[in-house]
Amino acid sequence: MPNVNPESLLPLPTAEFHILIALAGKDRHGYSIMQDTAARTGGKVELSPGTLYSSIRRMLEQGLIQELSGNPEPENTDQRRRYYRLTRFGRRVAEAEAGRLRSLLNQAWATGLVTGRP
């Protein structure tokens, strides 16, 4: 989706941002995304199948991620698993979302609403 402005997709739903984060380091299948998210959040965020695949459907259409045709992990014998990869556009959207969150946090700190600036 080269002609879409990343800003137009913001704010990104939390589930989608988690998926982007999970895919940042490596290509993953659904279960792996779910596990990664749970591990990162200490089990606080556990993506349900409906949430996960509804998000994946939308992100595929928006071009944030793409589905891989082959199995990048030949050691995994489960052929049914489908793998997803972050696209360049997805990375730009993630950056835009991070920028948005950063500016929001800065404002909260600046007004003294919250403390603990790193």
Added chain:
Amino acid sequence: MKAESVYRALLWCYPAAFRHEYGGEMRLLFADQLYDARRRGARKAEAAVWLRAARDAVTIAPKEHSHVIFQDIRYAVRTMAGSPAFTAVAILSLALGIGANTAMFSLWNGVLRSALPLVQAPERLVILSNPASSGVSIGSQNGERALLTFAEFEQLRENADVFSGLMASQSLLEEWQIRVEGGDPENVRGRMVSAGYFDVLGVTPRFGRADRSTDGRQVVISHEYWRRRFGGRMDILGKPVTIRKAVLTIGGVAPAGFAGETGGQHPDLWAPLGLQREILPGRDWLHDAGVDKVMWLHVFGRLRDGVGVEQAQPKANAIFKAGLETYYGSVQSAEAKRQFLDQRLKVQGAAMGASSVRRRFADPMKALLAAMAVVLVIACTNLANLLLARGAARQREIALRLSLGASRSRLVRQLLTESLVLAAIGGVAGLAAAYAVHRTLVAMIGEVDSTFKMAFRLEPRVLAFTLAATVASALLFGLLPAWLATRTAASESLKVQGRTATGSSGQLRWGRLLVALQLALSLPLLVGAGLLLRTLHNLQDADLGYGKDRLLVLDRVDAQTAGYKEPQRAQLMAAIQEQIRLVPGVKAVSFTENGLFSGRDSGDEIEVEGYTRKGNRDRGSRWDQVGAGYFATVGVTMLRGRDFDERDTAAARKVCVINEAFAKLFFEGRDPIGKRITTVYGDTRRIHQVVGVARDFRTHNLRGEIPPRYFVPVTQPLGEFDGAVFVVRSAGESAGVMKGVQQAIRRVDGAFPILRAEWIVERVATRLAQDRIMARLALAFGLLAIALSAIGLYGVLSYGVTRRRSEIGIRIALGAQPGRVIAMILRETGWMVAGGLAIGAALAYGAARLIASQLYGLAPNDPVTAGIAVGALLLVALAAAYLPARRASRLDPMAALRQE
């Protein structure tokens, strides 16, 4: 294993496409999550997995559905934009079809189904009179009472404890000339109502107050009149209003939208019933005289809590009967008394109020609504045919999508969405069209009943109807094409993609079937239109029994209101007659008490010399009181004896003239001349001797049998003679004669207003307004239906010719003559038309029965009308078929074959 199948069932909440794409993965993920939770041995975690799955089914799944729908709509809009011509035609025809149906439904709903506006708890309101009656009836009545007298109303109000309140209203909406603050006279519509009128209806005036006493001197004006006449000013309370001899003040303004107790009527003001003698001077309708009751009121009651109509009916009747016993107590003749007492009230729900139009329009409206629905179906069929052709053109696209894995139901759903979007736009535009059509329809009813008014309102019921019509239309024209377009197996269609895609023969077959259906549906509409047109023609040509040319009828010369005492009235009329006779251009003049087609009638029980009563039908006869030379003036042939003349004075021997129907029923071939007719009313008996027999002639109705009637000279009256309608036979139909006659009356007494005069031809035409409207609408529907069918037929044949170019090309190349090609195409058309006509004939037979009651002078299965309708349909079908047939015959075989 069990858990997985439960989850698999949950997946059915998602759209099929989504399920196919991700269902497998989701099941895997769910199983993994469950496995993890179990491995950890955490029951809570396991429950959380289930909870999340259930939550997804109610939150995520609907979102996915709306996503698919949105996608379909976007796709549909894109497709529609891609074929603007088709889209425009479809939306336009749907808008008109749905709009016309909505307008008709709204009217039907308003007239026949709507509760009175603003009336509180209308289901507790009952009516004790006949809601369909209106007018004034003086005398007595048998059986179920139509209207009540003032005294009867008062008895009921004082004694009936089943009602929490009772009120009476004048059944006829009157046109009054009033003056506000002594200003210029202005015409308003008003009716007299009793005290408690607004209380019983549960309506509080917007401001001011409604009178609580029957002879108060305050009027309540309608909100609409207040805005129109007084610009909504607040300082109008207390302003004097003069209605004839009554001087009143404005006491209150009714709330906006309130229209009273009668459906379709919108009075400008309500005046107290107690002032009747001032509002209608010269008459006393509040008291009954002798055995003559003045029945002119509707009586409404509000049921007490816990009381039903079944309890109210006997209670009200007991009071009513007791009143009758007292009233007729002095009648001597036992037979007369028995008849007088044979009366009862019918108490019925009055949520919709009274209405004189409701019953009159119920059947015609039903027929028109049905006809409109049929036109919409025909229009939808045309769209279905267009969509069929377009589906054929899109065969490759559809085949491609099928082969790429789209499910058939998904494609059907998408194609149906297109139809729904089209219909939805058509439906919204239809609402706008409905507004316009509704106004036209109301204006048409206004020609029949000038007091009828109704605004188009978007009630929930009307909106629901529009929505239903829209969805039904979309399914009607979208389902079959969508089904057929996706039926072709993907592989099969892709094989032929090299050639120009022209659709399968299956689609052509369906197209022909649809056209046959259209023709079948058109026939009943055409037959109906034909029947109604011929009815109108018959009615216009109906033999009145006298010449219709140059016969002028005036409005009533109301001697009673003008203050003439009874004995002087006949002399007054004779004087006016003399004056009119002197007007240049007048050939003959006379008068009648009941008038010609004025709606007024008289009748009594009679005894005829030498005749023994056989049943109820020959118990009485209608009568009229007329002037000298009446039959000669109107132009009625005397079959026997003589007309009335100067000899028939008050002192002379009492005479009468009977009509043919009277002679047939009561004299049965005997010579009536010289026989005596005794008019019996209560204890009075009046004897008249027959001096003439007039040929049957029409004075009241254009339809139906002419009933027995006898006539007496006004000098020898049967009942109180209060005024007369003058009839004038002139040399020519000029405005000069009309003016001369009007002035002649004022020469006798300048106090009389200038009376309206009308040629009898115009009066008859006015009476035919309803028939004319029905015929006009039916004709419009019939023509629309036949035009739509012709377009459908043309479309299917053109399409067929295009598809068979090569076949026809080969035939021509092999030497087929153009005539043979044309014949071939027409033969195929013939089958379609024959099939359509066969089904249509059956439908028409049934439909004609529905309008049987509207017909005059012909039977519902009139062969001539049916023949003309079939002929017209054949002719149009032939014309529509000829163009494609001729194109086929002129095909260049080389060009056609080269295209292969």
